[in-house]
Amino acid sequence: MHAFWAALLAWVVILILMAVSLLLLRRQIIKFFFANFTKVLMTDNYVENLAEMYAVIFKLTPQLLLECELRSASGKSLERPFGTALRFSKWEYLFFNPVYLSRMPLADGLSAGTDVVIGPKARRPLTLQLPVMIGGMAYCNALSPAVKVALAKAASAVGTCANTGHGPFLKEERAAADKLVLQYSKGQWAHDEEIIRQADMVEIVFGRGSIG
DSSP, rough: OOHHHHHHHHHHHHHHHHHHHHHHHHHHHHHHHHHHHHHHHHHGGGGGGGGHHHHHHHHHHHHHHHHOOOOOOOOSSOTTTTTOOOOSSSGGGGGGGGGGGOOOOOOOOOOOOOOOOEESSSSSSSSSSOOOOOOOOBBTBOOOHHHHHHHHHHHHHHTTTTOOOOOOOOOOHOOOOOOSSEEOOSSSSSSSSHHHTSSSSSEOOOOOOOOO
């Protein structure tokens, strides 16, 4: 019993000392933690910065960010019991099907093709099996060679095209991609005629949305 009261007294003394220290040094402690936090926040690269999460949430809203994470984790579309997250005004409850402007739509239950031809009047049009393309993400500037090759293989598997992005030409990506779009940018990469002729389509870059 004596040991118990001695231990309890020791803890009380420690807590009192900690409280007194916090009271006397509160300004220095707050300044230390705040200065270190703001230094990290103001000096880290944007892709590694803690503030990036705030920017993403502010742009997408917490619900859209959560739903994106749920889709990426399951690989399936979401089943919302409460319906769409979109909020419409009274006029926006009216929906129009633009297909009626050119032809009659297919009846329900019939299969529809997803093939897309880019540049149908070109000498070498680009034909894709679905209207979804891999975005331009550069080797070295953004992605590693392994990721570039993986994206090229995935594009080939589903019948679409890969994209070199704003960066150097990667031979392994060309070998893995059935169809490859070459970005012709203001940088010094991939301007040789020999490289350009290896592309299935050339995408001329006028600007970059990731820099601003």
